[in-house]
Amino acid sequence: MNEMPLRVPKDADDNAPVINGHDASILPLCAKLAARVNAFLETEAETPLLKAVQEQTRVALGVISTALDRYSLDEISLSYNGGKDCLVLLILLLCSLATYKKAPLPKELHSVYIISSHPFKEVDAFVDDSVTTYNLDLARYAMPMKEAFKRYLEEHKKVKAILVGTRRTDPHGQSLTHFDLTDSGWPAFMRVHPVIDWHYAEIWAFIRHFEIPYCPLYDQGYTSLGGTTDTHPNPALKATEGNKKENQNQGFRPAYELVEDRAERLGRDW
Numbered sequence: 001m002n003e004m005p006l007r008v009p010k011d012a013d014d015n016a017p018v019i020n021g022h023d024a025s026i027l028p029l030c031a032k033l034a035a036r037v038n039a040f041l042e043t044e045a046e047t048p049l050l051k052a053v054q055e056q057t058r059v060a061l062g063v064i065s066t067a068l069d070r071y072s073l074d075e076i077s078l079s080y081n082g083g084k085d086c087l088v089l090l091i092l093l094l095c096s097l098a099t100y101k102k103a104p105l106p107k108e109l110h111s112v113y114i115i116s117s118h119p120f121k122e123v124d125a126f127v128d129d130s131v132t133t134y135n136l137d138l139a140r141y142a143m144p145m146k147e148a149f150k151r152y153l154e155e156h157k158k159v160k161a162i163l164v165g166t167r168r169t170d171p172h173g174q175s176l177t178h179f180d181l182t183d184s185g186w187p188a189f190m191r192v193h194p195v196i197d198w199h200y201a202e203i204w205a206f207i208r209h210f211e212i213p214y215c216p217l218y219d220q221g222y223t224s225l226g227g228t229t230d231t232h233p234n235p236a237l238k239a240t241e242g243n244k245k246e247n248q249n250q251g252f253r254p255a256y257e258l259v260e261d262r263a264e265r266l267g268r269d270w
Helices: 027-042 048-070 084-097 121-134 145-155 200-209 216-220
Strands: 076-079 109-114 136-141 161-163 179-181 190-192
Touching (some): 027 084, 048 084, 048 161, 048 179, 048 190, 048 200, 076 084, 084 200, 121 136, 121 216, 136 145
Parallel strands (some): 076 109, 076 161, 109 136, 161 190
């Protein structure tokens, strides 16, 4: 997998209305993120965890670069639900677009949000914030996943590939590769999994290193977000009397303090 270079155009700034034919509403954002990630990749990591994050970042950028070579921007979308994994994926996609040369960048990124049947208000609020912060053209569907993707593809007929933040420890993630066609019986599109081999701790190390705002439920002990009826604070993060903090919900430590991949979904009913 080729690694995506993150060299930012020297003339990319907020004041330029058009840069190399690109709409400036998205390029400055991409350029700023790419500059930060590029600096991170060129710096000697301070810890073994951050060194691992650097390697995972290079691989993920390579996967995204391959997707951008294979498909036009009209043919690519992002599955985004406000969770930590797709948040990292979104940042990396925006980084990759800083050097995109095939066509002018769109004003907004194609994206799709499949809403839980019992959504958290905090998740919906964070998704709304993400739409504004990251310039998302977000289609929302409150229906089962298969039906939602079917409807999305009917309404966005050019889309052929969807970037997904699935990781190896997620349900049905064990056998996935970076590029997988949907299974028989599902709407047909290419699933792209740039962060499939990231570990839980690496996701959080990336988010915290770059100080990326995230859904506040993660600070209340939630480690995997679903709906209000099947998602609870992770029991592995239940605080003892000695380490409770005033801002923690019912004595649960924040999600980033969890270490083991296998413990990530202990707060989920499925």
